[in-house]
Amino acid sequence: MENKYWKKLSHKEQDTRITAALKINIDYQEKLPLGIPVSKLDPNVFYEQASFLNEAPLLRTYVQNPNHIGCHTLGNSEPFFNGTQELEREVIELLSVDLLKADDLSCDGYIAAGGTEANIQAAWIYRNYFIEQFSAGIEEIALLSSEDTHYSVTKAANLLNLRSYSADVNDETRTIIEESLDAEIKKAMKAGIKYFIVFSNMATTMFGSVDDPDVYAACLSKNEVAFKIHIDGAFGGFIYPVSCPDNTINFSNPNVSSITLDAHKMLQAPYGTGIFIVRKGLMHYVLTKEARYVSGMDITLSGSRSGTNAVAVWMILFTYGPYGWYEKISKLLYRTKWLCKQLDAENINYYRHPDLNIVAIRAKHIPHVLAEKYGMVPDSHTENPEWYKIVLMDHVEVDYLMEFMEELKAANQRVDI
Numbered sequence: 001m002e003n004k005y006w007k008k009l010s011h012k013e014q015d016t017r018i019t020a021a022l023k024i025n026i027d028y029q030e031k032l033p034l035g036i037p038v039s040k041l042d043p044n045v046f047y048e049q050a051s052f053l054n055e056a057p058l059l060r061t062y063v064q065n066p067n068h069i070g071c072h073t074l075g076n077s078e079p080f081f082n083g084t085q086e087l088e089r090e091v092i093e094l095l096s097v098d099l100l101k102a103d104d105l106s107c108d109g110y111i112a113a114g115g116t117e118a119n120i121q122a123a124w125i126y127r128n129y130f131i132e133q134f135s136a137g138i139e140e141i142a143l144l145s146s147e148d149t150h151y152s153v154t155k156a157a158n159l160l161n162l163r164s165y166s167a168d169v170n171d172e173t174r175t176i177i178e179e180s181l182d183a184e185i186k187k188a189m190k191a192g193i194k195y196f197i198v199f200s201n202m203a204t205t206m207f208g209s210v211d212d213p214d215v216y217a218a219c220l221s222k223n224e225v226a227f228k229i230h231i232d233g234a235f236g237g238f239i240y241p242v243s244c245p246d247n248t249i250n251f252s253n254p255n256v257s258s259i260t261l262d263a264h265k266m267l268q269a270p271y272g273t274g275i276f277i278v279r280k281g282l283m284h285y286v287l288t289k290e291a292r293y294v295s296g297m298d299i300t301l302s303g304s305r306s307g308t309n310a311v312a313v314w315m316i317l318f319t320y321g322p323y324g325w326y327e328k329i330s331k332l333l334y335r336t337k338w339l340c341k342q343l344d345a346e347n348i349n350y351y352r353h354p355d356l357n358i359v360a361i362r363a364k365h366i367p368h369v370l371a372e373k374y375g376m377v378p379d380s381h382t383e384n385p386e387w388y389k390i391v392l393m394d395h396v397e398v399d400y401l402m403e404f405m406e407e408l409k410a411a412n413q414r415v416d417i
């Protein structure tokens, strides 16, 4: 692992950086801006002199309440919060270059409300790109993904008034069936679609399966239609690049234009830390020209957003450093392997991608009460589930899995499940 920006910093070093960043941000004690409807948190409610704040740079940021409205990797930004915006820029550059193999300063990005927002941002950019660059009509643009894709893509289609098409996956391997993909593309073309916005998964929510974006690219090229590919790495973005370092689902692949990551999943960051990263030259397609009162450009789906979230992501990345993070992922993968070995021994049918920490077990092996007791998540809450998944997180220890296995074994030895 060659890392240019990503390293480990001690708590003290982090505190120094964050303190300096907060100093650069506007200090409401020293300077009283008259025109902006922002302030630090209400001191009548959030007591600023609390002694524990001295030890907690993140909470101090929270109390100062920086607004990171807009995107800070291009153009100007609101000058009042330059200090913490710099930390957000650092996070985006670190993730683009060290995790996702982009060239230096070749990407833009921002910390969004979540994976949903980041995915919608991608669809919004490409829809406008096709309209502006190709004079496409809205009825000529469609979203394309697989049946295992997260429902936020359907949300994006609905919001942006685009049709969506979905390829089937193999029931066992969860990989896209190329004949089905080709048939969906041809069906769309017949309905007048000429431009495709692809959502390719870097780990699906239910299975942890990983799509090959080149399969989409090859099939669309063969059909001679224009396309843009977005990678949904909301679940897998902080795992797969680490567990499978030679993969090409990143900016080294010319087919990939943008990527979603979610720091509030595997990274255990506070909610509100989806991450959107896109090659330079694309963000401006969603510029809202009317946003004149905001300094710089408003080119993000959300307006005002908390700068504290950026600082939280920054802190997590620099607390672990690349090797610490690799160790954490390795531990989770070890547990996943352990579980799979137990399931194999009991002839229990499941799906698992070898580089990910999700195990989806066929529902026929899982009595409902067991799924409830262990908080397993079904693929459907409305119909009879076909699968129940286990996500091997930090708190899912082998001792607990052992208990689960004992009960599962006992249930599967009874005939009446």
Ligand SMILES: *Cc1c(COP(=O)(O)O)cnc(C)c1O
Pocket (backbone or CB within 6 Å): 113, 114, 115, 116, 117, 119, 150, 152, 201, 203, 204, 205, 232, 233, 234, 235, 262, 274
């Ligand atoms: C969780 C998830 C999302 C949505 O992310 P939110 O942060 O909940 O908005 C999108 N795609 C995938 C693959 C996910 O796992």
